[in-house]
Amino acid sequence: MDQKQISKEILLRMVKSFTENEVAPYDMEIDQTRSYVNELLDKIKKYDFLSTMLPEEYGGAGFDGETTAAMINEIARGNASLGVTLEGHFKSIDQIVKYGNQALKDEYLPQAKSRIIAFSMTEPSGGSNPLGITSHAEKKGDEWVINGDKIMITNGGLAEIYCVMVKTAPKELSFFVVDKDMEGFEYGKQENFLGLTGVPVGEIVMNNIEVDDNHLLGKVGMGKEIGDSAHNDARVLMGAVLTGIMEHELNIVTDYATHRKAMDTPIIQMQGIQRKVADIAVAKETTKLLYQKAAWLKDHHQDYEEEAAMAKAYGSRSAVKSGDDALQILGGYGYSLDYPVEHLIRDARAMEIAEGTVEKMRTAIALIEAKNRA
Amino acid sequence: MKIVVCIKQVPETTNVKINEKTKNIDRRGLGGVINSYDLHALETALEIKRNVGGEVITMTMGPDDFAVSLRETLALGADSSILLSDRAFAGADTLATGYVLGKAIKKIGDVDLVLLGQQSVDADTGQVGPIMAELLQIPQVTYANEVIAENNSLLIKRNLDNVAQEITAQLPLLLTVTDTINQPQYTNVVEITKSFAKPITTWHASELQLDDSRVGQAGSPTIVRSISSPEKAAKVGHKLTNDPREAAAELVAILKKQNILTEED
Numbered sequence: 001m002d003q004k005q006i007s008k009e010i011l012l013r014m015v016k017s018f019t020e021n022e023v024a025p026y027d028m029e030i031d032q033t034r035s036y037v038n039e040l041l042d043k044i045k046k047y048d049f050l051s052t053m054l055p056e057e058y059g060g061a062g063f064d065g066e067t068t069a070a071m072i073n074e075i076a077r078g079n080a081s082l083g084v085t086l087e088g089h090f091k092s093i094d095q096i097v098k099y100g101n102q103a104l105k106d107e108y109l110p111q112a113k114s115r116i117i118a119f120s121m122t123e124p125s126g127g128s129n130p131l132g133i134t135s136h137a138e139k140k141g142d143e144w145v146i147n148g149d150k151i152m153i154t155n156g157g158l159a160e161i162y163c164v165m166v167k168t169a170p171k172e173l174s175f176f177v178v179d180k181d182m183e184g185f186e187y188g189k190q191e192n193f194l195g196l197t198g199v200p201v202g203e204i205v206m207n208n209i210e211v212d213d214n215h216l217l218g219k220v221g222m223g224k225e226i227g228d229s230a231h232n233d234a235r236v237l238m239g240a241v242l243t244g245i246m247e248h249e250l251n252i253v254t255d256y257a258t259h260r261k262a263m264d265t266p267i268i269q270m271q272g273i274q275r276k277v278a279d280i281a282v283a284k285e286t287t288k289l290l291y292q293k294a295a296w297l298k299d300h301h302q303d304y305e306e307e308a309a310m311a312k313a314y315g316s317r318s319a320v321k322s323g324d325d326a327l328q329i330l331g332g333y334g335y336s337l338d339y340p341v342e343h344l345i346r347d348a349r350a351m352e353i354a355e356g357t358v359e360k361m362r363t364a365i366a367l368i369e370a371k372n373r374a
Numbered sequence: 375m376k377i378v379v380c381i382k383q384v385p386e387t388t389n390v391k392i393n394e395k396t397k398n399i400d401r402r403g404l405g406g407v408i409n410s411y412d413l414h415a416l417e418t419a420l421e422i423k424r425n426v427g428g429e430v431i432t433m434t435m436g437p438d439d440f441a442v443s444l445r446e447t448l449a450l451g452a453d454s455s456i457l458l459s460d461r462a463f464a465g466a467d468t469l470a471t472g473y474v475l476g477k478a479i480k481k482i483g484d485v486d487l488v489l490l491g492q493q494s495v496d497a498d499t500g501q502v503g504p505i506m507a508e509l510l511q512i513p514q515v516t517y518a519n520e521v522i523a524e525n526n527s528l529l530i531k532r533n534l535d536n537v538a539q540e541i542t543a544q545l546p547l548l549l550t551v552t553d554t555i556n557q558p559q560y561t562n563v564v565e566i567t568k569s570f571a572k573p574i575t576t577w578h579a580s581e582l583q584l585d586d587s588r589v590g591q592a593g594s595p596t597i598v599r600s601i602s603s604p605e606k607a608a609k610v611g612h613k614l615t616n617d618p619r620e621a622a623a624e625l626v627a628i629l630k631k632q633n634i635l636t637e638e639d
Contacts, residue, residue: 010442047560
C-alpha cells in the first residue's frame, strides 16, 4: 500500500470508531434538541476533522476528495447533520484554495483548522436565480464597501468566516470573504427547518463592511463560476451524506426485519419486505458509486459536474424513498418520533432542495448529455 | 524512559471465522485494527512520556501490511516503530511470538518498560507478555489498571477478583494493562499525514540472532486439534405470564432463592 492508501485506511478506522462511539449514540438527541450534543463540535475541532482536506502547507492533512467524501459518508451514517456541517466547511475551503489570492489564503486557510467557513449565495430575492440577489459591493478608494442580507446559510451562525456572493455591477456577480469580527457584520434570524436539525442554518446582515482587494475571491465578475464550482463540490459530498443516510436506513430495516416475526417467521423472509430492503440496498450502493466516481474525477482534474449532480439528485430522491420504505417496514414504530426513521426522511428531504434543487440537477444532467452528443 | 509497546493487529469484525484446515483465524477479507487493549497500553506509554519524558517505540510481528497499524500508532504519538516480518515467523504460537518479540527488545537495548494490552481480543490468551518477561528475565506486573511513573520506578494498582494491590516496581519491567486504565485518544486527522515523517524499521529473522528451532511453527508447541464457534446459548429465561401481583410475588421468591434478594429485602 502507498502512503495515500495507508492514510485513508487509518483515517477511516478512526472515523468509524469516532462515529460509533461519539456520533451515532447521540443521533436522536441531536435531532430532537436541534443542536450538537456530547460536545461534538469541540471534539471535531480537537481531532482536526475540520482540516481533513485542507492542504498541508496551511496546516491541514491534505486528504483528497475521494477520502474526504468517504469520511463524510462514515460520519453521516451516525448523524447526517454533522456530515452536512463538514460538507459546508469543506466546499468553502475548496473555493478559497481554488480561487483565493495568496494573501487571502495565507490569512484564512490556517484559520480553517478551528474556525468554520460558510458559503453564502441565497437571499430572499434569489436562490437558484443568482442575478436576483441585491447584496452589493462598491469600490470606494482602496476599499470595497459591502451591504446586504444573506439567508439560509448552511452553518450560518456557527461559521465564523463567510464567502459571500454580491453584485459588483447590475449584472456582475463577485465573491468576497468576510469575518464575523468585522465591523458591520451581524448575525440574523436562524431558520427552523424540518430536517437536518443539527445544522444551524441562518442569516447574516452586512452593513457597510469594508474590505480590501485581498478579500476578493477570484476576480471581479467570477461570481457565477465560483458559485457553480462550490455547488459541484458540495454535491459530491452530499452524495456521501445521502449514502450515509441510506446505510443508516438499511441498518435499521435489516435489524428490525430479522428480529420481527409474523406468523412465527422473521419478516425478512417475506417477499414484500425483501423487495423494499433490496431497493434500499441498491439505491445506497448506486449513490455511493456515483459520489465516488464524481470525487475520483475531481481528484484527477476531469469534469465532474454531471456525476456530482447525479449523486445528489439520485441520492436525495432515493434516500427519501428508502426512508419511506423503511418507515413502512417498521409500521407504527417507523411512524413514531421515538424511532429514528422519520427523521432520516426529513434529513434526506432537505437535500432535494439544498445546493440546487433536484429539478435543477436534472436540467444540468440533460443539458450535459445533449452537449456531449452535439 | 525508553518504552516499547507491543501491539497486535486483529481482525476488525467480531464475527471471526475459523479456517477449517489450519484451525486458525481466517483473515481473508477481514479489515484489521489494533487490538483494543493495546491502544490502552499505548495510551499508558504516552501518558508516562508526557509526565516524565522519554521515548515510545511501538512494535509488532506480522506481514508487511501490519505496518498500517504501526503507522496508526505513530499518528497517535509514538516516536518510531519496528515491524518484525519474516516468512519464518508464520504459524507462531504465543511462545514463539514471545521469543521473537523478546529478542527484538534485546536488540533495541536499554529498554526500561515493555507495555502490552492484557490480552488480544482475537485469541484471548494473555500469554505473550508473561512469556516475554520470563525470556528477558525481567519482573512483570499484569492487569494493571493504574500506573504512576516516578523516576526509576512505577507505582502500579491492579484490581484482581478478590484483592486490590498497590505495587512499586523497579525498572526495567514488563507491564500488561487492562481496558479500564485510561481512555485512548482518537487519532488526530492531521497527525495521520505528519506520521509519515517518523520511521518504521523492518527487522527480518536474520537480524535477530534467533534459534531457528524456537521460531514460527517449529518453535510452537501449541497444537490446535479443533476449534469451533460457540453455540448460541439456549434460552434459559423463565417467563412469568400470570396475574401481575402473583407474578411479582413469584419473581421475588425466585430472586430470594438465588440469594439475589435477602429476607430483609
